[in-house]
Amino acid sequence: MASSKKLIYKFCPMCSTEMVSKVSNDEASQVCPKCKFEFWNNPKPVASIIVHEAGKVLLLRRANEPLKGAWCLPGGFIQWGEEAAEAVIRECKEETGLVPDVCSVVGAYNIDNDPRGMHIDIIFEGKAKGSIVLSEEHDDYKFFEVNELPSVIAYKHREAIGDWRSGT
Ligand SMILES: [Zn+2]
Incomplete structure (x- = not known):
């Protein structure tokens, strides 16, 4: 059975700036360097x-x-x-x-x-x-x-x- 694919935003869904990966306290997220939108990929x-x-x-x-x-x-x-x-x-x-x-x-x-x-x-x-x-x-x-x-x-x-x- 296929396993879950991790969703990645290449561009910010709010302002279209390229997203940057971030890891803090072992928690991975993606952050927009311009508007600071953060994507956690929660279930x-x-x-x-x-x-x-x-x-x-x-x-x-x-x-x-x-x-x-x-x-x-x-x-x-x-x-x-x-x-x-x-x-x-x-x-x-x-x-x-x-x-x-x-x-x-x-x-x-x-x-x-x-x-x-x-x-x-x-x-x-x-x-x-x-x-x-x-x-x-x-x-x-x-x-x-x-x-x-x-x-x-x-x-x-x-x-x-x-x-x-x-x-x-
Ligand atoms: Zn943004």
């Missing part, structure tokens, strides 16, 4: 959900690159000003048509295997109502027994399902 927050029914977990198969063909939980990027729990409900509706009743957070996972960048995935669990209608982001879905998960699962979703299972 982006993502929210995902383990939708379960009778102990089985809903996974979706990615229809597009990156990670095309890999199975994953419903989820996506948290938007500006949005709570993680709001984001996971919105993304689950968009991707599956299901409305989840978010129960609790399973954990926060450092996603270092997504070629788009480094992410922190806040993973919830809950049940969901409705009938499944996939978006164009996925081409298949299935409720899997936890001991019969598919071999290729994206991100840290296999670990999260394991943690959820061992905590119940």
Whole structure:
């Protein structure tokens, strides 16, 4: 599986001056020598959900690159000003048509295997109502027994399902 690519700004996104690399206290950043804009390349927050029914977990198969063909939980990027729990409900509706009743957070996972960048995935669990209608982001879905998960699962979703299972 591809690992995360580090994002580098060659030019300042604020004033277009060439950026300079900086390391202080072992923390690497890029700084604009003109306007002092500093880019930290922090991980982006993502929210995902383990939708379960009778102990089985809903996974979706990615229809597009990156990670095309890999199975994953419903989820996506948290938007500006949005709570993680709001984001996971919105993304689950968009991707599956299901409305989840978010129960609790399973954990926060450092996603270092997504070629788009480094992410922190806040993973919830809950049940969901409705009938499944996939978006164009996925081409298949299935409720899997936890001991019969598919071999290729994206991100840290296999670990999260394991943690959820061992905590119940
Ligand atoms: Zn600048």
